[in-house]
Amino acid sequence: MSGPRTVSTFNRRGFLGAAGVGAASLGTAGLAASGTAFAAPAPDPVITEVQDWNRTLGDGVQARPYGKPSAFEKDVVRRDVEWLTASRESSVNFTPLHALDGIITPSGLCFERHHGGVAEIDPAKHRLMINGLVDKPMVFTLDDLKRFPGRVNRAYFLECAANSGMEWRGAQLNGCQFTHGMVHNVWYSGIPLKTLLDEAGLRGNAKWLLAEGADASGMTRSIPLDKALRDCLVVWGMNGEMLRPEQGYPLRLVVPGWEGNMWIKWLRRIEVGDQPWHHREETSKYTDLLADGRSRRFTFIMDAKSVVTNPSPQAPLRQKGPNVLTGLAWSGRGAIRRVDVSLDGGRNWRTARIDGPVMSMSLTRFYVDFDWDGREMMIQSRAMDETGYVQPTKDELRKVRGTNSIYHNNGIQTWLVRSNGETENVEIG
Amino acid sequence: MSGPRTVSTFNRRGFLGAAGVGAASLGTAGLAASGTAFAAPAPDPVITEVQDWNRTLGDGVQARPYGKPSAFEKDVVRRDVEWLTASRESSVNFTPLHALDGIITPSGLCFERHHGGVAEIDPAKHRLMINGLVDKPMVFTLDDLKRFPGRVNRAYFLECAANSGMEWRGAQLNGCQFTHGMVHNVWYSGIPLKTLLDEAGLRGNAKWLLAEGADASGMTRSIPLDKALRDCLVVWGMNGEMLRPEQGYPLRLVVPGWEGNMWIKWLRRIEVGDQPWHHREETSKYTDLLADGRSRRFTFIMDAKSVVTNPSPQAPLRQKGPNVLTGLAWSGRGAIRRVDVSLDGGRNWRTARIDGPVMSMSLTRFYVDFDWDGREMMIQSRAMDETGYVQPTKDELRKVRGTNSIYHNNGIQTWLVRSNGETENVEIG
Structure with a gap:
């Protein structure tokens, strides 16, 4: 620990010098939320002291079997807006995009959107059924799925169709967490949905799928078969570990590039049919009402x-x-x-x-x-x-x-x- | 929720049929640790019942400002081996590699190796000093570093030089978590160390750096200047968010491909010199004693x-x-x-x-x-x-x-x- 105490003066110039000059003319009112003061002018008073964390042993390796962020990062959390929805079981919270870097969203900070709250599922009791226009209806356990060949890991963004929805009529929410925070980007581990459909055997008139969740809302969405065969995944893994409960543990459907509502969480059933089902979430919700009173239909893709x-x-x-x-x-x-x-x-x-x-x-x-x-x-x-x-x-x-x-x-x-x-x-x- | 109750029989054949036959001849003794039974034979008794998680609303969006894994994943944790080291403040725990997929290690499961426990640092008080053979010794706050141009995000493995060390003389530890779990792979956000060295101005005789940590052990390692200029990073971010305390919050040195001990955590000082320092962790430790009593010197690179x-x-x-x-x-x-x-x-x-x-x-x-x-x-x-x-x-x-x-x-x-x-x-x- 000789360094800080043996050097007595420091110069701050060039790159940092310019910033130092600027600091004098900038008020800090209104900036307190992020809680970090800018560097003090040289010589820096902090570095000349030995800090507490040099004096004592810290926590040992048994202290955190599963780690969490520093207490100093307590403000970096998902936030919800209580007035936005009628209940918090059918509501949304938002990814703190302003506090993140890189492209992968930490699992603990991925926004949530639920229609009946978070289903807390025992993976040993969970099943995935494939039925409808298939040669052989089938039921899979999680362990069954993990034995299928062709497992992949892919990073995809998931954006709620309603992301930035409050902004249609003008600037409303003050922060990118709230205007754009219904998006996250995660590595998924699982198998192509095509592998399971091939196993069950698609009938000639198969055209659409209905994906169904095991939560209290029994969420369902219709998915065109060509998309399902092209790149949809059935996944159990998220950023290296198992899916988080709020992201569909233990099984989720991944529908790359398409609106988040279709990525059915707590996935328990896939029915094969010859036409879309026109359920609630693809008719009264998740359609766009135009000025002339008609609605846009099947607006699945999330544009750039x-x-x-x-x-x-x-x-x-x-x-x-x-x-x-x-x-x-x-x-x-x-x-x-x-x-x-x-x-x-x-x-x-x-x-x-x-x-x-x-x-x-x-x-x-x-x-x-x-x-x-x-x-x-x-x-x-x-x-x-x-x-x-x-x-x-x-x-x-x-x-x-x-x-x-x-x-x-x-x-x-x-x-x-x-x-x-x-x-x-x-x-x- | 019509699906599971309207389909009364399921066939399990082909891919899964073969497995079902095998199940009868396989004992489950000794397999209880992972806790998941294999699928029951068709018709599956579980899917014919409505589960609890369909009957009631789950947690709403305010329940988990920062999320964590399902309670059913409680065994997927870092584990230490108490007899391996004299104290747990100077010890190691291990990444549960057997329970993960993909290439990125979840931050909460990245193995830890400390020499004086986890320093709990207030980022507002933390400083990084550059001194020694430079034109201008400098001190940086975290906010200073975040204003430097050229920020990057890179994924690198970090492996402790001692990973698999117990196995030199024969098979010892029963599980890849313990034989190989001193490795993790993380996305880092930060700036090239070269940017900071350029700012301070390297003198002509500069050849080596000493990187120093702010923990109780005051960890130091000598690093050749050519490596520092080639690809070393000074990082504050890890897998999208701030570094975890046990991984060096708020600053860590990244030394891609080289042994983990050199990736100084809680980085507070970089001294520029003209020769290596030969401190404890590069002489009595982190050298390999050969059969003839000599030791290998500067074994930095982790081979394939x-x-x-x-x-x-x-x-x-x-x-x-x-x-x-x-x-x-x-x-x-x-x-x-x-x-x-x-x-x-x-x-x-x-x-x-x-x-x-x-x-x-x-x-x-x-x-x-x-x-x-x-x-x-x-x-x-x-x-x-x-x-x-x-x-x-x-x-x-x-x-x-x-x-x-x-x-x-x-x-x-x-x-x-x-x-x-x-x-x-x-x-x-």
């Missing part, structure tokens, strides 16, 4: 979308000088090809640096390293996917869909960064 | 290695018929190119299917789908990396290094699967 996660209302700027802007982009049609970022409300755009890996139908991380002179900024990001689809503005969406919609708002988000660093959700079309 | 995680002593086979063999391979010299698997103790080999992505110096997942006729098997795996290096047998290692070593045992592991499915750690060279 992006959001700047930092800076954002929950993660304001703290300093002039060098800063890192970062965010996430995704597309249900394939891989992200490019993300552009504007600091002036869409007048000028620069192409962001993408930090790989870039995987199809997975969140993609982008960065813009920039120098802030303290002027107000209107920050936007715009994703383009491998099909050439470009994320639209909210006004472009409204021209086509009207303002009755809740679902499928993939419009460009705007954050206003004020000269004191505070950041707000604003609406400029 | 692999292990079959399933089946293994903690995850025995349960059924004849179709089964999935899986495991992990890694190399500190780059990407894994191929993994071969033998079921007969190394006489015959087949090439395993690798499930991507395959990333340099990252764990790589492999599978062999096989049909088990109930005969005894001697299971081995053998990794080859992109440099052409082939994982050696333990006897090949012993011929060169003798049997005094603790560190750097990357020899081929053998599991004996008995005809009742029980699996043991055995030694065949």
Whole structure:
């Protein structure tokens, strides 16, 4: 521990010097939420002291059989909005996107959307049935599924169709956790659904599937057979371990690139049929009501979308000088090809640096390293996917869909960064 | 919930039929540890009942601000071995590799190795100093580091040099969690160490770094400058969120492909010098004592290695018929190119299917789908990396290094699967 006590002076210059100058002119009012002061000027008073954590032995290896975050990270949690839904058993909470980095969402922070609360299932008693237009109806235990050949691990984003839904009519929720936090990106372990359908034997007139959950809501969704055979998975694993209870333990359907409601949790049955079932969640819910009173049907795919996660209302700027802007982009049609970022409300755009890996139908991380002179900024990001689809503005969406919609708002988000660093959700079309 | 009650009979044939026949001849004695019975014969009695989880609403979205695994997964935890070390503050626990899939280790299950327990650091008070042979000694806060350009996210394995160390003299520990569980694979978020060294300005005679931790042990290791400039990172993020306390919160050094002890946790100081420091952890520890009494010096790189995680002593086979063999391979010299698997103790080999992505110096997942006729098997795996290096047998290692070593045992592991499915750690060279 000789280091800190043998060096008596430190210089802070160049990169950090510029920031230090900026600090004097920046108020800290309104920035207290994140709780971390910026560095003190040199010589740094903290480093000259031996801290408590140097003086005493810490916890040993038996203290945490299953680890959890530092107590200093207690504010990095999923949050729900009590007034948003009639009950919390049929409700949603939100991923704290502003506090995360990289592309994989920690399992404990993946947003939840339930229709009858979290089913707490004994995996030894759980079964998956395949019935309907098949040669042989079958029932599988979890252990049966784990013995099938062709197991895969794939990372996919899951976005609720209602993500950003409150923003259709204008800026409402102040923080990307709430405007965009109904998305997560997870590694799944399981087998292709095609393997199970092949085992049961599809009849010639098979065209659609009905996937059914074992929760209290008995959630069901109709899925076209061609999608099921192309890339759907039946999974038990999530980010290396078993699925979390709130994500469908012990079995979930993965429907890559398609709206989250179709990814049936607590999956217990797949019925094969020749037409869609038109159940509640694909008629009165999860359809978009247009201005003329008609509804869009089968809006399964989540189109290309992006959001700047930092800076954002929950993660304001703290300093002039060098800063890192970062965010996430995704597309249900394939891989992200490019993300552009504007600091002036869409007048000028620069192409962001993408930090790989870039995987199809997975969140993609982008960065813009920039120098802030303290002027107000209107920050936007715009994703383009491998099909050439470009994320639209909210006004472009409204021209086509009207303002009755809740679902499928993939419009460009705007954050206003004020000269004191505070950041707000604003609406400029 | 109409499904399970309207279908009265199910057939189990083909793939599952074969397994069902096998079940009758397999005892379950000794298999109770994993706690899951195999599927009952058709018609399945469970699916004909409505389970409790269908009858009542489950927890709402406010119940788990930060989620955790199902109570049914309580046995999937890190485990330590009390007799292995003199104290638990200077000890190790082990990743439950047999219970995981994919390539990324869940943060809560990443093995721990401490020399003075877990430092519980207030990130607002933590500093990183760079001193020694630099133009300008500097001190950084965590917020300073987050404003540097060029932030990256990279997945790397971290393996303790002592992983498999107990096995040098023969089969000892019965389970891959204990023989190979001092390895994990994590996404790191941070900046290249080179960026910080460039900022401080390296002097012409700079050749080595000393990295120092802020824990009670004041852990230090010497690191060659060329490695530091090539690919070392200073990171604050782990699997998307902040580092866990036991993994160095709030700052850790990442030294890709090199032994875990060098990845200084709770990183507080980097001193630049012109020669290595020869501190305790690179002289009396973390060197390999050869048969002639000399020690190998600077054995930093972790050579190519692999292990079959399933089946293994903690995850025995349960059924004849179709089964999935899986495991992990890694190399500190780059990407894994191929993994071969033998079921007969190394006489015959087949090439395993690798499930991507395959990333340099990252764990790589492999599978062999096989049909088990109930005969005894001697299971081995053998990794080859992109440099052409082939994982050696333990006897090949012993011929060169003798049997005094603790560190750097990357020899081929053998599991004996008995005809009742029980699996043991055995030694065949």
